[in-house]
Amino acid sequence: MPASDVPASHPRYLSLLTRERIVAGVERGVTSLHGLIAHGRGEAFDYLIGERTHPFATGAIAAAAAALKRARHPVISVNGNACALAAADLMALAEAAGARLEVNIFHSSPARELAIRMMLLEAGARDVLMPSQTHAIQHIDHNRKWVHPEGILIADVVCVPLEDGDRCEALVKNGKTVITIDLNPLSRTARTAQITIVDNLTRCLPLLVQAVRECTSPPESLNAWDNAAALAAAEAAMRGPQAAHSSPPSGQ
Amino acid sequence: MPASDVPASHPRYLSLLTRERIVAGVERGVTSLHGLIAHGRGEAFDYLIGERTHPFATGAIAAAAAALKRARHPVISVNGNACALAAADLMALAEAAGARLEVNIFHSSPARELAIRMMLLEAGARDVLMPSQTHAIQHIDHNRKWVHPEGILIADVVCVPLEDGDRCEALVKNGKTVITIDLNPLSRTARTAQITIVDNLTRCLPLLVQAVRECTSPPESLNAWDNAAALAAAEAAMRGPQAAHSSPPSGQ
Secondary structure: OOOOOOOOOOOOOOHEEEEHHHHHHHHHOOOOHHHHHHHHHHHHHHHHHHOOOOOHHHHHHHHHHHHHHHHOOOEEEEEEHHHHHHHHHHHHHHHHHOOOOEEEEOOOOOHHHHHHHHHHHHHHOEEEEEOOOOOOOOOOHHHHHHOOOHHHHHHOOEEEOOOOOHHHHHHHHOOEEEEOOOOOOOOHHHHHHOOEOOHHHHHHHHHHHHHHHHOOOOOHHHHHOOOOHHHHHHHHHHHHHHHOOOOOOOOO | OOOEEEEEEOOOOOHHHHHHHHHHHOOOOOOOHHHHHHHHHHHHHHHHHOOOOHHHHHHHHHHHHHHHHOOOOEEEOOOOHHHHHHHHHHHHHHHOOOEEEEEEEOOHHHHHHHHHHHHHHHHOOOOOOOOOOOOOOOOOOOHHHHHOOOOOHHHHHEEEEEHHHHHHHHHHHOOEEEEOOOOOOOOOOHHOOOOOEOOHHOOOOOOOOHHHHOOOOOOOOOOOOOOHHHHHHHHOOOOOOOOOOOOOOOOO
């Protein structure tokens, strides 16, 4: 990534630096231009929850850690935005959970798929599965149906950060337990996944990695996880004025 | 701008056309990739207020028109997003208010500054001031401190659409009356400016131009303008369920 010209003294340094990561992702062919706009939308929702990790997210993180820990064959599905923002954390999550990493993107582009694979390998991933052209999941038409036969095809638990609603729905219909990370509690993805972490990807991934590492015996309470209640809490936080920054937040 | 392939019948035609303008801005070197992200964030906030101009915005437009009309030396500060979205309207505003146009961008790039100037000239602007390397405003460190000695340096009223919080704060500390246009009522820019129009730039600029043209005798009520109340109304509209589209909107 090129050196940033954002001064470290800027009160929104972290948010601006995150923005630079996604721009660097475009420059190295990992992120699509559509991905930039989607990132901006996420920033707006993050603003509304005060740019912090709430209890509805930490609860979901604990449930997700337990699900990953219990899984026989967990897979982490990686798209362009997730890779650009958090390649190293995704690699660490795969390692902590004993999960495979598999590339899957919305807008078909073999070059971008390879760029994502390369970035994950550079971040230290040992192997990265690519979608095949021979094995597909059901209930979805477009490019995103293709999966790797040793990855998502046989996975019982799939973690899909920043996922499209169609594909999230298809994964669930294919019998997978789906964990997603999505700042919009109203999105179809958030509402379809069994476990939705409503939080900024770069903020919650290190917490999820830590939770997986510390989760030696998955609690039975996983079965009692109430995703709808967590989404309602997230929506309430987003709509409630108490969620806003208590002091004037900084800038753009 | 290239012809759009978005059908006019698409329910989100205007929003998609606006998005095309900003993408075209990237292609001609006017807008940064960071600007695309900021635009995505704005789209989300616009969505939350139902993509329409509310009374809190029309009130701010009237106050802004009066402030511009009263100003001895008004200046309109133009960055990449503002130029890509509304070069012609910014030019019309400058003409109606007898204001100078001055280029100022967040991420340092002389090439982009020139591209912005060129686009404003093509839109019909008679002169466009560029930031100097000799004159600066106080209370700000980075690239954005540089101003033109006949423009922002001596301005009493500055209109800065889509502005960064640091610079907005600096302009106020330098004794300027600052008018901004910002879809995020929680942003530092929105909270620091004396007059904040919480509305989509492309929707409110024509209204502001018209208000300046019709404002022959600036009302005394300008002094009574309550920006905090307008921001509170905008936030309430954004968070309240009644503000959302009443039926699920189509597309992204």
